[in-house]
Amino acid sequence: MTYCPGILVLVFAFLLSLPVFFLADAWAVSDDDCLSCHGSSDILDISKADRLDMVVPVTGIKKVSPGVTSLYVDQDKYASSVHGDLSCTDCHTDITQLPHKQYLAPVDCSMCHSDIAEQYKKSRHFKVSHKPCWACHNPHEEVPVEQLNQKQRISICLRCHKKTSHDWLPQPETHFKYLECTVCHSPKATKGMFLQFYSKKDGKQAPITYSEFTKALGAQGKDLYVKIDLNKDGQLEPFEIKAVLKQLKAAGLKDCGLREQILVTNLYHNFTYKVKNIKDCAMCHTSMSPFYKTVEAEIPDKDGSFKKYPVSRAYLAKMPPIPNQHAYLKSVHAENGVTCLDCHSEFKVLKKNGKMVVKSPGIVVCANCHSDIMDKYKKSLHYRVSKKICYNCHNPHSVKPFSQLTAQQRKAICQKCHTDALQQHKWLSQPNVHFRYLECTMCHSPKASKGIVYYFRGITSDGRAVRLAYKDLATILGKPKVDIAEYINKAQSGRVSAFELAAFLKDLNKNVKKTKDLKYIDVGVHLIVLKPVHNFTDKGLKAKDCIVCHSANASFYSKVLLEIPQRDGGIQTLPLDKSVLTGAHGISGVSDFYLLGEHRLTKKDIEDLWYTIKSIGYRWIDIIGVMIILGGLGFVGLHSLFRILTIKNRRKSRKYDK
Amino acid sequence: MTKERIFLHPLPVRIWHWIHAIGIVLLVLTGIQLHVPGVISVFGSFKTAVAIHNFCGFLVLGDYCLWLGYYVITGKLIKLYVPPKTDITKGLPQQAAFYLYKYFKGEEPPFQPCADEKFNSLQKCAYCFIMFVLVPLQIATGVMLYNIRFFKPVMDVFGGVQVVDAVHLITSYCFVSFLFVHLYLCTLGHTFWAHFKAMIFGYEEVHTPG
Structure with missing residues (x-):
């Protein structure tokens, strides 16, 4: 006959605990009571039928998946786990007496971890898999997350996600070497880069201990950090880390190195596999990367623990940007x-x-x-x-969007190769003026559509003109969230009239005294290509035809635009009334803008004039009337003036008469 | 040189003149209020201004009849107010040359008024145009605008309310302009107030050589 000693032990224990069952109401269930069965791995050897016989049968209760937990609880691991201070019934609240029921209700982790439970329940991970917390984490062995290294963290995910399709990722093995899964898959989690000095022991990487460090650095009983931080600036620089590694190697730790891990510091349990950011390399490979805020080295302390010390961000320069x-x-x-x-x-x-x-x-x-x-x-x-x-x-x-480049920036694109452009254009009258204001494609891309673009600029007290961004305009107006386009184009016509622009400039200049550095605000203007056509030409066609621009019929006169900065940093362009070009509306800053040939009288001008005359209509009577009155007053005024000036003449003649 | 008082303006003429003056000034002031309602309100509400304007309009109409009746009865209308050909060809340039040039040199005016011939050529031409053209035109258009519905058929002949109002308006501008020039030229007597006094008392002091 074969028998299992475990069974005997359990039967014995069961018999011993019988009185407890009868006095269940008098004594609460203690951890020792639980561990008397679950504290030994023997429980795993008992057949399921035998195990079920040991507890109270129930019906109608759904069996809960054990996840990564086991009926056996390693007492040592439990004691050192993050839950070590809790007693069994703190979580297993439905156990009030022993033997307990055959199937226990699921533990409600949200009793303590309400915020995590909330995040997780919203996540796609939960919605698809319905996995409970213990499907990933073993509450009986869970160590604080900070104590887990990158490999241990990845292993949690890999339990289920055995096949990960990261073929699209450049250098997947490099990424898996340094990152834990949630660095990408939990976009809201805070992240950091952590460095650890290691040496190889038995073919495995092991953190270098305090004694090994002190042996190499000769700092027995002292804080290691003080010894490593050579320039005493409170953080470790790459050269200081290199110096330490050199000393460690010199001290005989030949296989030592620096382990770099990018880990989550504050996990946000809303995991996702499809967020636009996940496949965006710029999420990490920029200085705006979330883990750039925390770069720390783990240095062993006298008491055997590891303490984290800040590392200079310069260390991240080695990461391929x-x-x-x-x-x-x-x-x-x-x-x-x-x-x-x-x-x-x-x-x-x-x-x-x-x-x-x-x-x-x-x-x-x-x-x-x-x-x-x-x-x-x-x-x-x-x-x-x-x-x-x-x-x-x-x-x-x-x-940048083409529309946001200045004429100078556009010209710089061509001048990367065409460095002798100015010399090549000596034939042009006033080449410097043309080069200052025009981009090359104004002439060299005859088919491109061109326009006259106005923008807001401020004149500083020392006479410099600075282009104004949204923030500047909003500050001057005293309206931090104003939609400037709406503010200017009050008629909401989508076309800014010269009067609207003049009124806006007046508003700005009324408030400009609030900002000390600007003297006044006006509009700047430039001629630019609105839509480039990439069929560039250097000879023939219209490249040397001045009349293309120097004519009242030049194509850009039909496109007069106003650039309005937007809150999100972009620029909105609205068509602007052509009449601003005449400077008739008191809009300053455009007097420099003159093109030889633009002021030629055209048939259209006469038509426009006739239209204006007609549009004044009945009000002509007032105009003529006022002119009649002014004529009368003018006669009176002038006559009075001469009358006063010639008083002497009349006095003389009167005297003579007498 | 002796001072002489000559009688220029009989009482009915003076009464007519001052009623006309007050009427025109009130018409101009109320007219401005009616033309730009809500901007200038000299006479309280728009309605009050309309009432005063209408009243003064008829006052001037009656006054015009008084003037016309007086001069027709006395038979001086044509003689005083219609310039003969020589006035236009000779007198007008002479008078204009005096106002624009000779006056400043201190020369004597080319024309001395007397009871029978009290207007110089320029005055004659101006008053003729005003009294026979402008005032009747203003009165006619004013009366038509007073009762638009009644006079609509007549107004339609001239081009409708808009045209009639346009004529009324532009004529009133002419009156305002005339008013300023008229007042100024009145100061060009042998003393500053001489012509004003004449229009109040009827007599004007003139200096005659000898």
């Missing part, structure tokens, strides 16, 4: 939701021989979105001669 990381987020591509992978989808290898290798995505990528431009450009002389493609001129990572 995306090109022009700051600019990209503001670029026209980022603003239109273009992520890195939309263009760089074939990127697999970013690092080669320890250096970053940027693989050119090829011309096709730009044409995916800008096919019309590509078609025109390929026909142009520029392409046929130079074979240059899009990014030879435009930097796709820092491209």
Whole structure:
């Protein structure tokens, strides 16, 4: 006959505890009572039928999945776990007497972790899987999350997500080496980068202990941090970390190194797998990355624990940034939701021989979105001669919307190659004036649509003109959330009249004294290409035809626009009444804007004049009437003046008469 | 040189003149209020201004009849107010040259008024135009605008209410302008107040050589 000693033990224990069952009401269930059965791994060896015989049978209660928990509770692990101070019945509230029921009600973790429960219940993870807390976390062994390293954290997710399809990710193995899953999949969690000095022991990485450190650095009994922080600035710089590693190696810890982990510091349990940010490399590969706020090194302390010390952000410089990381987020591509992978989808290898290798995505990528431009450009002389493609001129990572570039910035694009442009244009009358105000494509892209664009500028007390942004205008108006376009275009016609613009400038100048640094506000004006056509030409066509611009019929006169800064940082352009060009509305700042040939009288001007005469209508009577009165008064005034001046003449003649 | 008092303006003429003057000034002031209602209110409400304007209009109409009747009865109308050909060809340039040039040099005026011939050529032409054209035109248009419904058929002949009102308005501007010039020229007598006094007392002091 075979028997299991465990059964004997349990039967014995059961018999011993019988009196307790009868006095259940008198004595509460203690942890020892629970652990007398669940504290031994023997419980796992008892067959299910035997186990069920030991507890009180119930009907109608749904069995709860045990998740990662086990009937066996390791007493040591439990005591050192984050829940170690709790007694069993604090969570298993439905156990009031022993033996307990066959099936227990699920533990309500939200009794303590209400905020996490709330976050989690809203998450897609819960909605799809309906997993309870203990499906991922073992409450009997749960250590504080700070004590878990990156691998341990990943293992929680990997229990279920055995196959992760991260093939799209450049260098997936690198990412899995440094990141835990929730760095990306919990966008709202706060993150940090943590460094740990390690040495290899038995082929495994183990943190370097205090004694090993002091042995290498010679700082027995002292705070290690003081010893490492050479320049005493309160944070560790890359050179200080290098110096420590050098000393550790010199002291015999040959396989030592620095373990870098990017971990979540305050987890937000609303996990997701589909957020636009997740596949956006700029989420991490920029200085705006969430974990840039916390960069810390774990240094062993005298008592054997590890303390966290701040590390200089300069350390993050080693992380491969995306090109022009700051600019990209503001670029026209980022603003239109273009992520890195939309263009760089074939990127697999970013690092080669320890250096970053940027693989050119090829011309096709730009044409995916800008096919019309590509078609025109390929026909142009520029392409046929130079074979240059899009990014030879435009930097796709820092491209601002074309409408927001100034004439100077636009010109700079061409002058990357055409450095001798000014010399080439000596034939042009007043080349400096043309170069100062015009972009190259004003002439070299005859088919592009051009316009006259007004913008708001402030004149400083030292006479400089500065372009005004939304914040400046809103501050001057004293209305922090004002919609400026609505404020100017009170008629809501979508077209700003010269009177509306003049009234707005008057409002601004009334309030401008509140800002000390500006003297007054007016409008600046420039001639720019509104819609570029990429069929550039250098010879022939209309490139040397001055009349294209110097004519009252120049195409840009039909497009007069006002640039209005918006709250979100963008710029809205509204058509502006052409009459501002005449300067007839007291709008200052446009007197410099003059094009030879623009003031030629045209048939349309006469038609306009006739229309104006007719539109005054009945009010002409008042105008003529006032002129009649002024005529009378003028005669009286002038006659009086001469009368006073010639008093002497009349006195003389009277004397003579006498 | 001796001072001489000559009788220029008989009592009925003086009465007519001052009624006309007051009437015209009140018509101008109320007229301004009616033209730009809500901006200038000299006479209280719009309604009051209309009432005063209407009253003065008829006052001037009656006054005009008084003037016309007086001069027709006395038979001086044509002689005083209609300029003969020589006045236009000779007198008018002479008088204009005096006001615009010779006056400043201190020369004597080319015309001395007397009881039978009290207006110089310029006055004659101006008053002729005013009394036979402007005033009747203003009265006629004013009467038509007083009862638009009644006079509508007549007004339609001239082009409707808008045209009639336009004529009325532009004529009134002429009156205002005339008023200023008239008042100023009145100061060009041999003394500043001479012409004013004459229009009050009837007699004007004139200096005659000898």
